[in-house]
Amino acid sequence: MNVDRQLLYETVIQPGTGKALEVLRGQVLRIEQTEDGGQCADFNCFNLRDYKEHFHTARTRHVHGLRPTTGAFLWSAPPRDRPIAVVVTDTVGNNDILYGRCSAWLYDYQYGLPVHANCHDMLAEAEREYGLTSDDVHDSFNFFMNTGIDQDGRPFIGPNVSGKGDHVELLALIDTLMVANVCGADVMATNNFQYKPLRLAVYAGTDEELREHERRPEMRPTETQRTPEQFRVKEVKATRELTRDPSYVSEFINVPIELEEVSVALTDEDAALLDGLVQTGSFGKDRAEALRWAFHHWWIKNYMQGPKHLARESAEA
Numbered sequence: 001m002n003v004d005r006q007l008l009y010e011t012v013i014q015p016g017t018g019k020a021l022e023v024l025r026g027q028v029l030r031i032e033q034t035e036d037g038g039q040c041a042d043f044n045c046f047n048l049r050d051y052k053e054h055f056h057t058a059r060t061r062h063v064h065g066l067r068p069t070t071g072a073f074l075w076s077a078p079p080r081d082r083p084i085a086v087v088v089t090d091t092v093g094n095n096d097i098l099y100g101r102c103s104a105w106l107y108d109y110q111y112g113l114p115v116h117a118n119c120h121d122m123l124a125e126a127e128r129e130y131g132l133t134s135d136d137v138h139d140s141f142n143f144f145m146n147t148g149i150d151q152d153g154r155p156f157i158g159p160n161v162s163g164k165g166d167h168v169e170l171l172a173l174i175d176t177l178m179v180a181n182v183c184g185a186d187v188m189a190t191n192n193f194q195y196k197p198l199r200l201a202v203y204a205g206t207d208e209e210l211r212e213h214e215r216r217p218e219m220r221p222t223e224t225q226r227t228p229e230q231f232r233v234k235e236v237k238a239t240r241e242l243t244r245d246p247s248y249v250s251e252f253i254n255v256p257i258e259l260e261e262v263s264v265a266l267t268d269e270d271a272a273l274l275d276g277l278v279q280t281g282s283f284g285k286d287r288a289e290a291l292r293w294a295f296h297h298w299w300i301k302n303y304m305q306g307p308k309h310l311a312r313e314s315a316e317a
């Protein structure tokens with residue numbers, strides 16, 4: 001998106017370092033390549049008002065796939081389960097949420113390098129500015145990291161294809177702490193085997209940009225869509241050791257689960273189709289199981305609200 005934005009803050013982070021920045025609702029963080037050659041930025045994002053809510057790679061991967069780019073939300077984990085930021089610009093389109101952040105252990109184990117710059121330590125040090133611990137560093141969004149999955153289902157890292165001036169821009173949908181570091185992988189294709197500095201800049205976003213992303217999926221208050229305050233334990237545990245509460249009595253919600261038998265009248269033709277499904281051996285052992293499979297498959301294909309639904313909505317908007 002080509003938008004004239006007011007610059008609020010900028011800095012260049014050098015190899016081996018990272019920076020935590022407050023990016024308030026409606027503001028935009030740009031992460032930009034300062035040189036040719038390609039540099040990955042590992043990235044964390046927290047709710048500035050409640051650090052227990054943060055970017056969740058799994059939900060984001062589920063909804064937007066393995067290479068989230070322009071238009072993808074950054075989701076937080078259940079029980080919040082909501083978009084906390086959105087990618088509004090991406091000049092490359094090669095981002096990764098498959099790999100974990102690199103760590104001191106990884107360089108020793110895989111490369112025999114017992115001392116090495118690594119993303120976990122850099123994120124932890126940057127987040128220390130806001131009182132977060134090393135355990136608070138979460139799975140990273142790896143911008144400009146070019147990855148895929150091979151035929152055996154294993155992840156691989158391809159060459160970094162970004163060049164000077166390439167950038168991603170993230171619009172904060174809530175008040176956030178965004179943290180980026182220069183990925184420490186100089187022995188992987190992640191950064192084409194050489195470090196480069198990265199520019200971080202915070203801009204004032206436009207009302208129009210924020211409005212554009214207001215129609216986003218939000219939880220609605222029901223018995224099961226609960227906020228953290230509605231769960232029984234509300235306080236964050238201060239001690240490290242886990243001990244059993246002897247007075248604990250389980251109180252699961254949504255129980256008892258009720259099952260109901262439903263009779264379905266089948267034509268001879270329907271019955272023959274179901275028998276065909278049963279004979280394949282993949283869709284249940286009898287007509288009833290095959291019918292459940294066929295019905296749900298049909299419903300999911302036609303009615304499920306999910307990534308395709310989201311794509312359809314934004315295309316219509």
Ligand SMILES: [Zn+2]
Pocket residue numbers: 042101102118119183184185
């Ligand atoms: Zn790294």
